[in-house]
Amino acid sequence: MNMTKPQLSIAETRNSPAVFFDHRIFKLSGISTMVYAMEFYAPLLALFDEGADPHSEEIDIEIHLSYYNSSSNKCIYQLMEKVKLLSDKGVKINVCWCVEEEDEFMREGGQTLEELLGLQFSYKQVPFNQNRLF
Amino acid sequence: MNPSILGYDGRLSSEVRVQLTDLLAAIALANLGKRTDLRKLCSIAIELLDNAQRHCTGDKVQFSWRIEGDEVIVSVQNKAKGKDALRLKEQVAAALGMSTQEITEAFKAQMMNPEFGEHGGAGLGILQIIKKGGKHYEVEVLPTDDTNEYICRSHVKTSLVA
Numbered sequence: 001m002n003m004t005k006p007q008l009s010i011a012e013t014r015n016s017p018a019v020f021f022d023h024r025i026f027k028l029s030g031i032s033t034m035v036y037a038m039e040f041y042a043p044l045l046a047l048f049d050e051g052a053d054p055h056s057e058e059i060d061i062e063i064h065l066s067y068y069n070s071s072s073n074k075c076i077y078q079l080m081e082k083v084k085l086l087s088d089k090g091v092k093i094n095v096c097w098c099v100e101e102e103d104e105f106m107r108e109g110g111q112t113l114e115e116l117l118g119l120q121f122s123y124k125q126v127p128f129n130q131n132r133l134f
Numbered sequence: 135m136n137p138s139i140l141g142y143d144g145r146l147s148s149e150v151r152v153q154l155t156d157l158l159a160a161i162a163l164a165n166l167g168k169r170t171d172l173r174k175l176c177s178i179a180i181e182l183l184d185n186a187q188r189h190c191t192g193d194k195v196q197f198s199w200r201i202e203g204d205e206v207i208v209s210v211q212n213k214a215k216g217k218d219a220l221r222l223k224e225q226v227a228a229a230l231g232m233s234t235q236e237i238t239e240a241f242k243a244q245m246m247n248p249e250f251g252e253h254g255g256a257g258l259g260i261l262q263i264i265k266k267g268g269k270h271y272e273v274e275v276l277p278t279d280d281t282n283e284y285i286c287r288s289h290v291k292t293s294l295v296a
Contacts, residue, residue: 014152033155033180035148035187036254067173069180070258077245105173105266116242128168133159133176
């Protein structure tokens with residue numbers, strides 16, 4: 001694992017999430033409310049096809065979004081489909097889905113993805129950010 | 135007096151949408167306090183704005199979000215091409231005719247559908263609005279002088295009572 005040379009690092013904006021990806025670690029954090037979400041996620045999907053190390057024994061994925069719109073939801077599903085393919089090839093996948101205290105929206109979102117993809121997420125409760133609902 | 139109105143009448147760009155979302159968050163927090171369904175309630179407005187930005191053919195969108203008693207009422211008005219306006223009306227009517235279970239299943243099926251619409255939509259917005267509590271979802275489609283353009287008015291009421 002080479003943390004000093006990430007394969008991809010994108011800074012967060014006010015409507016798009018921060019991304020960190022280095023073959024064995026994938027992190028998505030912030031907010032995802034782009035109207036044309038696929039424009040943002042398409043390169044990430046391609047990167048997962050090309051950049052994820054199929055010989056990795058383990059990949060850690062952390063999703064810490066405060067909110068995502070439905071267009072982003074479909075993109076995140078497609079991203080998780082790529083993750084599932086790696087899981088099916090025998091790679092151990094650890095998905096950490098962060099949820100602010102009792103945030104129904106994010107918890108339901110994670111549970112739906114788990115159900116549809118047959119992946120198991122671990123849920124990490126993070127404090128409610130009073131200053132940033134979105 | 136209504137203590138919690140957010141209204142906007144003007145061009146809708148991604149930057150304006152970001153600003154409206156920030157204002158919406160501030161108003162929701164100030165008036166409703168910390169609730170477990172806060173993002174769920176705001177998601178209705180965000181999805182309506184997404185649809186308006188995606189399909190708007192004119193240069194103006196009218197948006198309002200207000201709390202009245204134990205309801206949140208969100209309204210969006212924009213011009214759209216005839217086929218998009220009529221499709222919106224049809225899709226909302228179809229979704230309102232579904233049971234809660236059918237909405238959930240339709241949402242999952244649409245999420246697994248890899249296609250995006252010609253305007254970049256995931257086909258999930260209407261289902262999401264109804265799924266998140268917008269059972270009172272009305273769409274009016276009104277003709278304009280331009281035969282290919284319609285005015286779309288969407289109103290969604292959501293109960294604040296769990």
